[in-house]
Amino acid sequence: MLAYAIRRLLLLVPMAAGMVIVTFALLLMVPGDPAHVLLGPEATPDMIANLRASLGLDNPWYVRLWDYFAHLLQGDMGRSIFQNAPVSQIIAGRLGATIELAVVALLLATLIGMTLGVIAAMRQGSLIDTATMLLAQLGVSMPVYWMGLLLMLGFSVQLNWLPAIGRGAPLLDAFGAALTGRPQVLADSLMHILLPALALAAYSAAVISRLVRTSMLEVLREDFIRTAYAKGLRRPRVVIRHALRNALLPVLSVIGMQFGILLGGAVLVEQIFAWPGLGQLTIGAISQRDLPLVQGITLTFALTFAIINLIVDLLYAVVDPRVRLG
Amino acid sequence: MAAEQHSDSPPVIAVSDLTVEIRSDRGSYPVVADMALAVRPGETLCIVGESGCGKSMTALSLLRLLPEAARVTRGEILIDGEDLLAMNEHRVEDLRGERIAMIFQEPLTALNPVLTIGEQIAESVRQHRKVGHRAAMQRTLETLQLVQMPDAARRARQFPHELSGGMRQRAMIALALACDPRILVADEPTTALDVTIQAQILGLIEDLQQRLGTALILITHDLGVVAEVADRVVVMYAGRRVEEASVYELFDHPIHPYTLGLMGAIPRSVPGRSAAERLTDIAGTVPPPWDLPVGCAFAPRCPGASARCFAERPPFEEKRPGHFAACWEHVHD
Ligand SMILES: Nc1ncnc2c1ncn2[C@@H]1O[C@H](COP(=O)(O)OP(=O)(O)OP(=O)(O)O)[C@@H](O)[C@H]1O
Ligand code: SF4
Ligand SMILES: [Mg+2]
Numbered sequence: 001m002l003a004y005a006i007r008r009l010l011l012l013v014p015m016a017a018g019m020v021i022v023t024f025a026l027l028l029m030v031p032g033d034p035a036h037v038l039l040g041p042e043a044t045p046d047m048i049a050n051l052r053a054s055l056g057l058d059n060p061w062y063v064r065l066w067d068y069f070a071h072l073l074q075g076d077m078g079r080s081i082f083q084n085a086p087v088s089q090i091i092a093g094r095l096g097a098t099i100e101l102a103v104v105a106l107l108l109a110t111l112i113g114m115t116l117g118v119i120a121a122m123r124q125g126s127l128i129d130t131a132t133m134l135l136a137q138l139g140v141s142m143p144v145y146w147m148g149l150l151l152m153l154g155f156s157v158q159l160n161w162l163p164a165i166g167r168g169a170p171l172l173d174a175f176g177a178a179l180t181g182r183p184q185v186l187a188d189s190l191m192h193i194l195l196p197a198l199a200l201a202a203y204s205a206a207v208i209s210r211l212v213r214t215s216m217l218e219v220l221r222e223d224f225i226r227t228a229y230a231k232g233l234r235r236p237r238v239v240i241r242h243a244l245r246n247a248l249l250p251v252l253s254v255i256g257m258q259f260g261i262l263l264g265g266a267v268l269v270e271q272i273f274a275w276p277g278l279g280q281l282t283i284g285a286i287s288q289r290d291l292p293l294v295q296g297i298t299l300t301f302a303l304t305f306a307i308i309n310l311i312v313d314l315l316y317a318v319v320d321p322r323v324r325l326g
Numbered sequence: 327m328a329a330e331q332h333s334d335s336p337p338v339i340a341v342s343d344l345t346v347e348i349r350s351d352r353g354s355y356p357v358v359a360d361m362a363l364a365v366r367p368g369e370t371l372c373i374v375g376e377s378g379c380g381k382s383m384t385a386l387s388l389l390r391l392l393p394e395a396a397r398v399t400r401g402e403i404l405i406d407g408e409d410l411l412a413m414n415e416h417r418v419e420d421l422r423g424e425r426i427a428m429i430f431q432e433p434l435t436a437l438n439p440v441l442t443i444g445e446q447i448a449e450s451v452r453q454h455r456k457v458g459h460r461a462a463m464q465r466t467l468e469t470l471q472l473v474q475m476p477d478a479a480r481r482a483r484q485f486p487h488e489l490s491g492g493m494r495q496r497a498m499i500a501l502a503l504a505c506d507p508r509i510l511v512a513d514e515p516t517t518a519l520d521v522t523i524q525a526q527i528l529g530l531i532e533d534l535q536q537r538l539g540t541a542l543i544l545i546t547h548d549l550g551v552v553a554e555v556a557d558r559v560v561v562m563y564a565g566r567r568v569e570e571a572s573v574y575e576l577f578d579h580p581i582h583p584y585t586l587g588l589m590g591a592i593p594r595s596v597p598g599r600s601a602a603e604r605l606t607d608i609a610g611t612v613p614p615p616w617d618l619p620v621g622c623a624f625a626p627r628c629p630g631a632s633a634r635c636f637a638e639r640p641p642f643e644e645k646r647p648g649h650f651a652a653c654w655e656h657v658h659d
Pocket of ligand 2: 583622623624626630635640
């Protein structure tokens with residue numbers, strides 16, 4: 001298993017290189033010039049040319065790509081054109097917020113999705129089943145920003161229960177504060193993260209609930225479920241220990257995918273809820289044509305996604321003894 | 327074969343008048359009808375018949391484990407005199423695995439793939455004996471040793487897919503015997519195994535049943551198996567009993583043409599052919615339960631069928647002392 005993990009980690013290198021090249025090519029193709037944006041509409045062609053030269057933008061693409069890789073190997077993602085700071089530093093300041101949002105959303109999605117899926121499966125064909133699956137249909141079809149706005153309108157503007165924008169203290173710090181006798185810090189953090197995390201989780205929760213339902217219905221027909229009953233086990237124990245555990249295997253394998261979708265959705269959700277994470281940064285960086293920053297963010301997203309998937313695969317092998325990693 | 331010492335104790339399980347119906351888009355039809363059986367401690371009853379005759383449905387109804395589409399619509403199942411069909415669900419759960427246990431045909435699919443053998447057996451022990459983890463593991467090991475699982479302690483920590491077919495079935499038997507049930511139902515316990523392993527497993531079941539005094543209901547396709555282990559035999563066809571007798575009586579004086587057909591089909595151990603295939607040697611096939619003939623269900627395949635056989639169902643009656651059959655053509659001896 002360790003050898004497998006190391007091999008997978010090594011595979012990240014070519015994957016990251018490919019990712020950089022693809023982003024680079026995409027950025028070459030989109031029109032727009034950071035020098036233009038930086039200098040504003042009054043800039044003369046001379047000023048622009050100078051700036052482009054000092055930014056290294058007038059070099060041919062292969063030179064720029066080579067330069068980028070050369071720096072990357074030394075752990076340097078370049079400097080942001082607009083913020084006058086190292087890209088790595090800017091990203092480091094934001095990554096925590098995004099990961100926190102995505103992880104909380106994933107936990108919510110798994111919890112909600114599993115609960116609804118199990119209930120629907122246990123009551124197959126009932127009103128609860130139909131209602132749950134309608135809800136799931138809604139969750140799958142509703143765009144994430146639309147969901148975000150609806151939640152904000154409902155819980156912040158109308159009911160005034162939860163803050164509409166911003167972030168409290170980072171959750172890990174907030175847990176620490178709660179342990180040292182300041183629970184209101186944790187409450188504040190949780191209240192801030194609840195709406196954006198819910199908006200982000202809705203789609204994945206819907207996908208997971210459908211999958212859990214289907215997979216539960218399948219597992220409940222298996223022979224070993226009958227054996228579990230034949231042993232005299234009570235229904236709740238059969239459902240949870242024998243059925244759910246097996247039904248979760250296919251779910252686990254999509255959770256990695258869902259995390260990628262969550263990272264994508266985070267870009268929009270962070271914009272709506274003014275969540276100070278990478279997503280918000282991304283939109284700014286793209287509209288400003290801040291090429292090094294965009295590159296850096298893309299690379300970070302890709303690596304995060306890959307690492308989460310590796311963790312999920314390892315977890316899969318732990319949960320399913322039949323899986324041989326290799 | 328069991329000695330006759332069990333003939334005077336009362337049956338631990340007695341089934342009468344049992345009818346199981348299936349509800350499907352074809353409508354509602356019986357797959358088991360007027361089934362009856364009684365087994366005493368230490369006694370072995372074999373139920374024989376071709377595929378689709380309702381053997382598994384009979385077996386599952388004894389633990390109230392019928393699939394959702396099937397329902398017992400009539401009859402009585404007495405376990406130690408207690409009416410299984412009238413019990414509440416908790417009471418049934420208390421009996422399952424403790425009083426009456428079942429061994430299934432395909433041990434690979436009948437065992438949970440993500441739990442170790444030991445966990446699965448210990449779970450049953452803890453369900454019925456209010457003991458701690460240690461005592462349950464202790465009992466698990468004892469049972470695995472009882473079924474002669476090689477290297478029991480190590481096997482207990484392994485998962486079903488890590489065991490061979492024969493070992494899996496041993497694990498399944500250990501699981502069934504973990505709480506010393508008084509009744510053991512084995513539904514074709516050796517069909518999924520290699521021929522050589524089949525004999526071992528069958529020998530093991532028989533040996534344990536004798537030593538523990540369990541009442542055994544063994545379901546099989548194979549009259550060869552019946553001859554080896556049965557005390558009494560029920561031959562089923564299309565959901566009904568067509569013949570019942572002690573094993574000696576049945577092989578000495580078979581009455582029903584279907585039983586004769588099964589016996590004629592015995593040419594034993596033809597290499598490369600399974601018991602199921604051998605049984606198809608009776609011309610024709612079992613009619614589907616939703617489309618049974620009016621009279622004797624066996625008539626379309628019966629060499630001796632008369633007009634009456636197609637019109638009226640023969641009663642199941644005593645033809646010789648202790649020997650019952652349902653056939654018009656056989657006159658009382
Ligand atoms: N879940 C189910 N839904 C509908 N019909 C079923 C179901 N299970 C079994 N049947 C039908 O019930 C009848 C009796 O089946 P049963 O499984 O008892 O046969 P069997 O004698 O055990 O055969 P085999 O030797 O193949 O195991 C068959 O006609 C079968 O098609
Ligand atoms: S009743 Fe008639 S058809 Fe049925 S088994 Fe006897 S002889 Fe054959
Ligand atoms: Mg069967």
